[in-house]
Amino acid sequence: MKASRQRCYKSGVARLLLLEADRRLTGAPKCPRPARRSRMAIDIDSRAWYCHCEYMSQSVKDERLQIRVNPHEKRLLERAAEAAHLSVSAFVVAAAAERAESVLAERQVVALSPAAAEAFSAALNRPGEVNARLAVALKRKRGFRFVD
Amino acid sequence: MIELRRPTVLDLKAHDRDGFDSGAPELDDWLRRYAGQNRRRDTSATWVITDTADEVMAYVSISMTGIDRSAAPAALGRQSPDPVPALLLARLAVDRRVAGLGVGTSLVAHVLTTAVELNISAACRAVVVNALDLTARTWWERLGFAPFDPTDPDGLDLYLLTRDIEATLRAIH
Numbered sequence: 001m002k003a004s005r006q007r008c009y010k011s012g013v014a015r016l017l018l019l020e021a022d023r024r025l026t027g028a029p030k031c032p033r034p035a036r037r038s039r040m041a042i043d044i045d046s047r048a049w050y051c052h053c054e055y056m057s058q059s060v061k062d063e064r065l066q067i068r069v070n071p072h073e074k075r076l077l078e079r080a081a082e083a084a085h086l087s088v089s090a091f092v093v094a095a096a097a098e099r100a101e102s103v104l105a106e107r108q109v110v111a112l113s114p115a116a117a118e119a120f121s122a123a124l125n126r127p128g129e130v131n132a133r134l135a136v137a138l139k140r141k142r143g144f145r146f147v148d
Numbered sequence: 149m150i151e152l153r154r155p156t157v158l159d160l161k162a163h164d165r166d167g168f169d170s171g172a173p174e175l176d177d178w179l180r181r182y183a184g185q186n187r188r189r190d191t192s193a194t195w196v197i198t199d200t201a202d203e204v205m206a207y208v209s210i211s212m213t214g215i216d217r218s219a220a221p222a223a224l225g226r227q228s229p230d231p232v233p234a235l236l237l238a239r240l241a242v243d244r245r246v247a248g249l250g251v252g253t254s255l256v257a258h259v260l261t262t263a264v265e266l267n268i269s270a271a272c273r274a275v276v277v278n279a280l281d282l283t284a285r286t287w288w289e290r291l292g293f294a295p296f297d298p299t300d301p302d303g304l305d306l307y308l309l310t311r312d313i314e315a316t317l318r319a320i321h
Contacts, residue, residue: 098174104278105238106191109214109231110305116297117220120307123294124232124273128311130319134292138257138320143249144150147200 067092150246151200155208155258158194160184164203170241172280178239179207192238195258197251206242206251210235210259213276215307234274234307235263256291260313267310275313279304292316 069077081091112120165180183194192211196204214231237259242252259275266272277293279285285295285304293306 101174105209105236106186106211107213107236107278109216110234110236110276110296111216112219112296112305113300114219115299116295116303116305117217119298120215120232120296121217121220123309128309128315131292131308131312131316133290134260134308134313134316135320137253137291138316140250140253142251142254144152144246144251146154147151148154 150249152205152246152251153198153200153202155195155197155255158183158187158196158204158207160187162202163196163198164201168204168207168241169244171244172241175239175241178209179204179241183207183209195255197255204243205246206255207239208237208241208255208259209239210237210262212236212272215274215276229271232273233271234276235259235266235272237275237277240277253291260308261317263310264314264317267314272310274307274309276305276307279306 077088077092081088084091086094160183165183168176168179170176179194186192186209187194192209194207194209197206198204213234213236215234216231218230237256240252240255242255263272263275275293277288279288281304282302285306288306289295291308292312293308295303296305296307297303
């Protein structure tokens with residue numbers, strides 16, 4: 001039990017360090033910490049500690065990605081990672097994930113798989129209908145009001 | 149009750165973005181560094197909801213996209229152009245100070261209304277979103293969005309048909 005808790009703590013600290021390094025790299029503001037509680041009560045895996053960041057997620061990193069680079073690219077990555085106070089691996093993952101997110105968010109064409117294309121085409125061919133979930137969501141009471 | 153201004157296009161001079169904190173550093177950073185650039189390059193438009201002091205409380209960036217369904221059987225695609233014109237809801241973020249109040253839903257509602265208007269004046273058959281992760285996908289599904297591939301439990305591309313949006317808005321108003 002104790003060993004397990006210790007592993008959890010170490011893994012949490014490592015993630016916090018990675019997040020802080022990423023924040024410095026991107027110039028993002030510090031995330032507010034949750035109110036201090038007793039040491040034992042701190043939930044190290046709480047989302048509030050890490051913020052929400054796809055490529056720094058709480059999931060275990062057990063997938064491997066191997067890439068080949070030329071010596072110039074390697075040196076460049078090493079220098080940039082050093083400047084950002086990150087390991088080369090963390091730097092490459094953070095930079096690539098940020099770019100991947102941007103590409104997905106700004107796609108000019110969304111390509112569908114055969115199954116998706118077939119389902120979407122079938123939906124296009126049916127008449128319009130009330131979307132019950134959307135209707136419920138739009139009718140939900142708001143916790144604020146518009147002034148203008 | 150918190151008072152906010154209705155959705156409006158981001159004004160780089162009037163709207164204060166410095167304190168925006170959604171809890172997702174990459175989204176906060178995008179608002180501060182790239183929203184203006186994307187507007188100048190006409191690659192996306194950013195709509196914001198601000199408080200009465202013009203501090204941004206939520207933003208959404210949208211752009212036009214096309215849905216390529218060339219992989220579908222030919223018989224299914226005869227009545228629509230390919231790619232199908234659509235509105236891409238690229239980024240949505242809500243400041244933690246107003247999280248859970250329905251601000252994000254209000255901003256999405258504004259985008260959906262825009263899609264309906266766009267479909268009348270030009271053509272916009274659907275609104276598309278790429279969910280950040282499976283948790284975000286659940287949030288979008290609660291708003292009625294459906295995954296493009298119903299057989300893929302991990303699919304993060306979702307859509308809503310504009311004519312379904314129109315029918316829904318007409319039914320609730």
